[in-house]
């Protein structure tokens with residue numbers, strides 16, 4: 251029998267994300283569960299046409315620069331920006347950006363002006379070899395962090411790498427200062443570990459990010475993590 255072939259890259263892949271509290275009930279504690287919440291976010295691969303959506307490009311660029319400033323301003327010299335609108339547009343046009351949207355109807359009724367669908371996070375997913383898909387530029391708007399949306403982005407990306415790109419390995423990277431203990435990076439690495447990623451080597455940051463590598467404040471390690479994507 252023919253093996254199913256991975257589909258060609260689609261224009262749109264969507265996944266509705268249900269808040270973790272509604273999908274992982276505690277066994278035997280159904281009576282104490284909060285009422286079921288409607289799904290309030292969705293993840294989609296941005297289409298080529300989304301590259302012309304200046305509001306979307308600006309929002310995503312703003313989120314990425316904001317969260318990387320929050321977590322890496324002690325690693326880079328003042329004023330360093332992780333990305334810019336031109337780069338985000340080209341990543342979107344290459345079909346490499348998954349965007350996390352808050353859906354209409356998910357904000358408090360007292361704020362109807364917030365009712366439109368709004369980008370609140372993203373992850374870049376790209377083929378880097380015959381086997382490996384790399385996940386990068388993962389960012390969640392700070393107002394929405396800590397509720398499982400980062401984990402949902404990784405799950406979406408891993409599924410996309412395996413099922414859509416037809417690759418068997420997912421890769422994540424981490425830039426860590428060598429001179430001091432960085433609390434957020436330590437937390438991030440522990441999360442990668444819980445997600446099943448193992449460090450496979452040290453990379454060369456300059457090769458991956460030639461524009462911002464000269465702006466590092468001091469010595470760093472660029473750690474590369476991988477995970478074999480097994481059949482579900």
Ligand SMILES: CC(C)(COP(=O)(O)OP(=O)(O)OC[C@H]1O[C@@H](n2cnc3c(N)ncnc32)[C@H](O)[C@@H]1OP(=O)(O)O)[C@@H](O)C(=O)NCCC(=O)NCCS
Nearest residue numbers: 317386387388389390394395396397398399400401441444
């Ligand atoms: C990485 C990032 C996207 C995660 O977003 P998030 O919304 O916090 O994601 P989650 O809520 O799914 O949390 C991810 C993990 O961190 C843990 N976590 C979240 N907030 C935490 C906190 N304040 N303290 C300790 N752990 C925390 C969660 O428990 C989860 O681990 P688990 O799934 O094993 O329970 C977000 O922190 C971010 O935008 N960071 C800046 C950019 C960055 O560093 N990107 C990664 C490199 S590409």
